[in-house]
Amino acid sequence: MQQNNGIDKKQMISFAVLCLVLFGFMFYFQNKQAKEEQLKAEQQKTEQVKNPVKQTQASNINPNVTPGSIQTASLSNKELNVEFSSLGGQVSKVQLSEYKAYDHKTDQADLPLYLINKNNSNYGFQFKDKTGKVVNTKDLVFAPAVNGNVVTLTADYNGAVIQFIYTLLPKYTLDFKVRTQGLSKITSDNKADFIWDYSVRNLEKGRAQEQSHSEFSYAFNNYKDYDYDGRTTMEEEKETLNWIGVKQQFFTSVIEAKNGFTQSKGNQESIEEGEYLKKLNYEGFVQMTGSELNQDFTWYFMPLDLKLLKSYDKNFDEILPLGWSFIGWMNRGFFMPMYNLIADWGLTAGWVIFLMTIIVKLILSPIMYKQHKLSAMMKVIRPEIDEVNAKLKDADPMKKQQATMEVYRKAGVNQMAGCLPALVQIPIFYALFRFFPNFIDLRGQGFWFAKDLTAYDDLIKLPFKVPFLGDHLSIFALACTIVILIYTVMTSGNMQQPQQEGMPNMKVLMYIFPITFLFFLNTSASGLSWYYFVSNAINILIILVIKYVILDEKKIHAQIQANKEKPKTEGKFQKRMREMMEKAQDQQKAQEQQRNKKK
Structure with a gap:
């Protein structure tokens, strides 16, 4: 011993x-890494002097609209820089000014962090006119007007006036109101189809890890219940969604409907390489009153900071994937x-x-x-x-x-x-x-x-x-x-x-x-x-x-x-194990006896 x-x-x-x-x-x-980074920085400065950055032209995203005819308007505060396009009256660019994105070329987080840029987000409201023709607001040309922290985009479709009114607020919030006048003369629909296509931008170093964290997030039952979907087709046709969002590893883009989205469905597919990680498509209906579309929405472009998410009191903190139940x-x-x-x-x-x-x-x-x-x-x-x-x-x-x-x-x-x-x-x-x-x-x-x-x-x-x-x-x-x-x-x-x-x-x-x-x-x-x-x-x-x-x-x-030396009392687990082993032994003996009889 x-x-x-x-x-x-x-x-x-x-x-x-x-x-x-x-x-x-x-x-x-x-x-060793510090020396390599210093050498890389010096080389980068030399290349920037030799090759100044060239301005890139916007691609022709609509065959009926030339790049030169597309107008933009911008709003900014200390948290967000938001740009709006006259084509579709959409949010065309969102930058979180307090954060940086990872640059694979320099191996540094030194790029502006855009959740929306280069047409990776595309949304609009779709309905049918009385002739049966499908109309989607993303195809209409709006006229922008800026007044303080408000951008109003106005479009005319066959005499009907459609207005998108965006108001930039603190806490990563963009109020979004849709107002129409004369739309009832064009359509008999009682609901509009909200369609949102979104490609998740690669913002972090670990592509596979960030891709696995990119998914649909949504709340229903008056904000009380939350669910997500990262791999399969999304179907929530019976629930009224209070908000629908696309979650990334550290950031999220969310749209809230004051009267909810109904008959929601979506799908997603992974992108194996390049600037984007996943492509997600969402479709849900919003109510029209008297064939007029007058609804209130709110966009949120947020970092996934637990304290911030809780402050909204809309169940946003569930977006942060910290685990269920005891784990969370x-x-x-x-x-x-x-x-x-x-x-x-x-x-x-x-x-x-x-x-x-x-x-x-x-x-x-x-x-x-x-x-x-x-x-x-x-x-x-x-x-x-x-x-x-x-x-x-x-x-x-x-x-x-x-x-x-x-x-x-x-x-x-x-x-x-x-x-x-x-x-x-x-x-x-x-x-x-x-x-x-x-x-x-x-x-x-x-x-x-x-x-x-x-x-x-x-x-x-x-x-x-x-x-x-x-x-x-x-x-x-x-x-x-x-x-x-x-x-x-x-x-x-x-x-x-x-x-x-x-x-x-x-x-x-x-x-x-x-x-x-x-x-x-x-x-x-x-x-x-x-x-x-x-x-x-x-x-x-x-x-x-x-x-x-x-x-x-x-x-x-x-x-x-x-x-x-002490007298032993058999525990419940030990007793159960012994009984199981004895039962197995008896079954084994019985099988052997049957085999012997056959011989």
């Missing part, structure tokens, strides 16, 4: 050296407030995540202690388990399993207790999986060589694409994979090998897991990889401290011997 002689110096030194190597590796690439509660009520509290101390985002990890580990430390105590107990009784397996080497596998469980029961070892830490950490893992790529306060926050903790770091470029990995290697993901592998090696020592042929070797599976984790983390938010690197490094330290300082194997052995 090994005696507790304090911390194993060799293991502590090895772990310290590993950490120094990993941190040195990170700092080396950070300095953890993010809203625990991780976000914790991050904001630590960030108020003036620390950079990476060190805020570092301290968050330590706090979470301190909270989970009692559970980890129980897990490692169980591991130590299993190590102590390993000779008895091996002895049972040797005695029953040729016996029925079911009988061997029953004998093994009996050893555990007498020693007072509950194998199921080892599942508790894993079960507790699953919701935490999923909450953080939702937290890091969607928390806008982390957007654009760099740490070491990661320029944005909500996207992957790609300092190591690959000359080709690897399936499921991409064309880069994330250093944070690599470092995280290494410490997970070390942690796996340290914790798999007490794992039993399969006793039956054809059963998987759990040790091998555990070693494969960290490698598969690399494929998952390589294109995920680097903040998530950094968190799990720190988390698993702390796990390793905790194991060493618990194993060599806190736990004493002699005391554990004495406790097990004392447990054997």
Whole structure:
């Protein structure tokens, strides 16, 4: 029996050296990247002098209207710059002036951030005139007039006057009123079809991640209920939608109808490469009164900031995908407030995540202690388990399993207790999986060589694409994979090998897991990889401290011997397991007897 002689110096030194190597590796690439960026900036300045930017002409989006005949009008405040086109009376450009978009050419977030630009959004109201001809306002030419923070666009269609009145308000809000006069002389319809086609612009570094977060969002039942659709055809023909929006990773475009949209449906398709991520098409009806279209709407072009979204009191906060039920509660009520509290101390985002990890580990430390105590107990009784397996080497596998469980029961070892830490950490893992790529306060926050903790770091470029990995290697993901592998090696020592042929070797599976984790983390938010690197490094330290300082194997052995002397009461779970095994054994015997009779 090994005696507790304090911390194993060799293991502590090895772990310290590993950490120094990993941190040195990170700092080396950070300095290398800084030099490359400086050289790239100088080259870019030279190219700008040689090749000044040329003005591009608007494309002819309507064969009946020349580019020169299209007029525009603009409104601006500190949050939004909005442009309107006389063709269709639509919002033709929306810039969020306080944010920047990622530029793939410079690898920097230095571009103006446009939610709408270059005709990626197209909407209008469609109805039939009395001859059966389909009329859509997006095809009409409006005359714009600006008065303060109001733009009025007026069109004439066969004597009917159609007005779109836009008023720019604070809090990323654009009021939108539709007024008609004389439309009842042209149409007999009692409802108009609102059609909105929207192509999601690529604004972030991680294309696949941003694409997966782009989807329809909508509220109904007087703003009380919320739903979304990111992959399938949208159909809400029975509900009246209060608002419909297209959500991106950190921003959203939403239109609210004061009297609601009915018979809503939509579809979407992914775009594999280029400037856009997804194409979404929406269609819903709005009511007409006396064949006149007089309805009030509101556009919102918003960042997905939880505090801002809640302030509208329209269920917009559900757009932020922080997870359902308990997962969402953890993010809203625990991780976000914790991050904001630590960030108020003036620390950079990476060190805020570092301290968050330590706090979470301190909270989970009692559970980890129980897990490692169980591991130590299993190590102590390993000779008895091996002895049972040797005695029953040729016996029925079911009988061997029953004998093994009996050893555990007498020693007072509950194998199921080892599942508790894993079960507790699953919701935490999923909450953080939702937290890091969607928390806008982390957007654009760099740490070491990661320029944005909500996207992957790609300092190591690959000359080709690897399936499921991409064309880069994330250093944070690599470092995280290494410490997970070390942690796996340290914790798999007490794992039993399969006793039956054809059963998987759990040790091998555990070693494969960290490698598969690399494929998952390589294109995920680097903040998530950094968190799990720190988390698993702390796990390793905790194991060493618990194993060599806190736990004493002699005391554990004495406790097990004392447990054997005590009368045992069979727990409900143990009883159920025993009964199931006995039943299975009886069925196996019955099958063997039937086979013997047939012979």
